[in-house]
Amino acid sequence: MGKLLSILRNPNSKDVDVFVDFENAQPTEQEEVTYRNVENVMQQAKAVLEDMQGYKGATVEIREAINNPHSEEAQQSAWEAVQKHVDNLKSYYDFSKQIESVVVLLLTDLCSGNMTSMEHLEQQQALFRQFAQVLDYTLSFDEAKMVTPSVQNDFSYYRRRFNQLRMKADNSQMEDDQGMTSEVQGRMSLFFAESRPMMKCVSDTTSRFVLEHDDIPLENITETLAKMAAICRVMITSTVYRDRLVNNDTVMFILRVMVGVLILFDHVHPNGAFVKTSVIEMEKYVRVLKQHAGNTNLLDALKYTSKHFSDSTTPESLKKTFA
Template identity: 45%
Template sequence: MITHQLLPCRKEGRLEDKGKSGCYNYLRSSNIEDAQPTEQEREVWNQVNSVLQDSENILSGLQAYKGAGQEIRDAIQNPSDLMLQERAWNSVCPLVIKLKKFYSFSLRLEEALRSLLESLTCPPLTPTQHLEREQALAKQFAEILHFTLRFDELKMRIPAIQNDFSYYRRTISRNRINNMNLDIESEVNNEMANRMSLFYAEATPMLKTLSTATTHFTENNTLPLENTTDCLSTMASVCKVMLETPEYSSRFSSEDTLLFCMRVMVGVIILYDHVHPNGAFNRSSKIDMKGCIKVLKDQPADNVEGLLNALKFTTKHLNDESTPKNIRAMLQ
């Protein structure tokens, strides 16, 4: 499981805030082992941990995804060759099972996110107090976002996913191939295939899942919207301060920790932009978008291309008239 530290330190029992973006004056060192769940956190932590434990296997499976492009091309070019049709089908079916596994994991991740949001926004504590006192849960929230950005970065580089799934759906719907094992329909029925199709049609499917889940959480919650948006903006501020301040960024043990911090920052910005009526880019936003984009653009281009694209294409309000032109220009 991912282990990095993003959380602010205590000073006289509370977090020190500064300015509208809620930046902290003091940040903890990068010893993630300190963030262990308290008894109050334990139940939710265990539930979320059972999901996060599978995250690396999901990423490894996606990274190893090769696709059945050649087999599909051969089958399409030789429609009367039943052997090639069968070879393509037998190549695609295991891949579809793998794609179902990824999709099913997104549903588990969605449920885990909802549990964390409930814990990190419920009264009587403020969101800032939650992030301080429930650091193990805040760490898990960050780990979910980190996984999400990694998954989507990988998925965007694998066009074979949609090609394979499209071939699968065409073959099922035609049902022309005789004597082939179509038992897979018991695993991936039409309803499941429809949901998977919508999922993989998204450029960033995991982020879309979490954005929708966060929006539904706020819409179906009696708590003030600010409980959620303040939690998200606070996490974005912590990440930005760690990235732009040498005192903290110099403690990063590796480039992986740097990437972790950037991914979490982008993830919470996107969630905030979907949840807040005015979005993250508006002048009234509690997130310093100019500062956040700047710290990304100060990094090597190869490290941040996917993250900048996520801000361009996965956010909701970037192209609103209320978005300052200089912010929009930074993401051109």
């Protein structure tokens, strides 16, 4: 099992000075069932992400159809072109539903029971690693989607054209070739309309988890998320820990995970992550992102995907650090 080394714990500090083996942590016997269930889903993540990153779309054909609204040939050409991509779009949406189920499994195991948050993260580090992989995928998917406007444009055209064909057929229950009803298309349309759809999916799922699992104290969840964020920050700022990382990409992986758990904390904590009294101490995280995240949009993701950043309780001095 990948080793979680607890080097120093100061009970009066909000920092957690540990090294988590995000690269190699393996499940214990107690983690095995959940780990395998999650692994079955996450094995698909790389393929879905690469498909999203390589998405080309039907921009040319759709533009031609819009510029020639009375040309049936142009409309048919655009319809045929966009149909080739609908399976891809449906797979992105369907996978978001699987991600939701995985988030629930992991939060249940990492936040329930009699163990403290640190005991969970120490003794269930393989599940912590999987939760980190979910957040890494989530933010990576959203980064790719934000620079691929053809995703939303393609589906908007597809849905508009499908409704035209449905009206011609006078069949309100008509399904397309992929078996999607108008209702399913509506949900997909809302999903792709979000600038960061996968993060919204995960944050909404986490918020529902809090509401639907009143047997798990809210403090268990917020403390676990806060500890996760602190671990990530310390691993980035400690040269000793960074030198232990084998893969060059792991630093960005940890930064994405850090931002992801901060966003989730802000969504589920009643006061959010930005208030002056928050255990999070957001200024430290902003400094880390500015120093180590380069030109990535992680700082924007934290700012615009959070729930409480724009609240009046967020100090103006903190808001200025995001500039």
